[in-house]
Amino acid sequence: MNLVFLGPPGVGKGTQAAQVAREMGLAHVATGDILRAAVKEGTKTGLEAKGYMDAGKLVPDEVVNRLVRERLEKKDAEKGLLFDGYPRTGAQAASLDGTLKELGRRVEMVFDFQAPDGVLVERISGRRTCGKCQASYHVKFKASSKGDACEKCGGALVQRSDDRPETVKARLEVYRKDTAGVGEHYRKTGTYAAIDANRPIEAISADVLGRAKRLS
Ligand code: AMP
Numbered sequence: 001m002n003l004v005f006l007g008p009p010g011v012g013k014g015t016q017a018a019q020v021a022r023e024m025g026l027a028h029v030a031t032g033d034i035l036r037a038a039v040k041e042g043t044k045t046g047l048e049a050k051g052y053m054d055a056g057k058l059v060p061d062e063v064v065n066r067l068v069r070e071r072l073e074k075k076d077a078e079k080g081l082l083f084d085g086y087p088r089t090g091a092q093a094a095s096l097d098g099t100l101k102e103l104g105r106r107v108e109m110v111f112d113f114q115a116p117d118g119v120l121v122e123r124i125s126g127r128r129t130c131g132k133c134q135a136s137y138h139v140k141f142k143a144s145s146k147g148d149a150c151e152k153c154g155g156a157l158v159q160r161s162d163d164r165p166e167t168v169k170a171r172l173e174v175y176r177k178d179t180a181g182v183g184e185h186y187r188k189t190g191t192y193a194a195i196d197a198n199r200p201i202e203a204i205s206a207d208v209l210g211r212a213k214r215l216s
Pocket of ligand 1: 009031032033035052053054056057058059060061064084085086087088092162171
């Protein structure tokens with residue numbers, strides 16, 4: 001089964017994606033995580049992507065599409081995929097549809113997480129990420145039991161550089177301009193579910209997991 005999680009920055013799709021991927025036995029493909037790892041490693045792709053990411057802009061389609069195609073060649077992709085933060089443009093959606101078709105696969109369901117802008121800004125400003133394993137926390141809604149350290153690996157929790165207020169505004173604008181239309185693309189294919197993400201984390205997980213399990 002192949003799922004897509006869409007939604008604006010801060011809506012909580014990464015938290016939900018990690019849990020649903022674990023419970024459903026899917027490979028979690030988060031393009032933001034792949035890009036941050038490339039930046040950290042200082043690869044050619046990472047160096048190219050960094051400027052866009054720091055400015056809150058989208059990394060060019062051809063770069064992201066290539067990373068996704070490479071990711072699909074890994075063994076664990078065979079068990080099914082959960083795309084988190086991809087596709088983010090019409091061109092990415094077309095590329096994903098084409099790549100999956102070549103593999104005799106398709107997107108079974110798209111979950112479009114939605115919440116008001118005020119909620120998104122509050123969630124982003126309190127978000128903390130493990131610098132080592134990328135696990136995600138929130139100072140108010142999902143605090144680590146180990147304070148400033150990651151519960152899973154003990155790594156230091158940091159605020160992502162693009163979660164600072166000036167960049168968040170740019171990311172929300174990019175989302176409205178480039179990404180909101182991707183939902184429309186999938187709505188037409190009849191594989192689309194809008195998810196009210198302005199609820200407690202557990203209520204959202206139960207809703208999404210229930211829908212995903214009914215598909216399998
Ligand atoms: P995220 O972790 O999904 O919020 O992504 C962080 C940043 O990585 C975004 O603001 C973009 O600069 C870049 N990025 C992640 N996924 C994509 C994508 N599918 N297309 C273009 N840029 C992306």
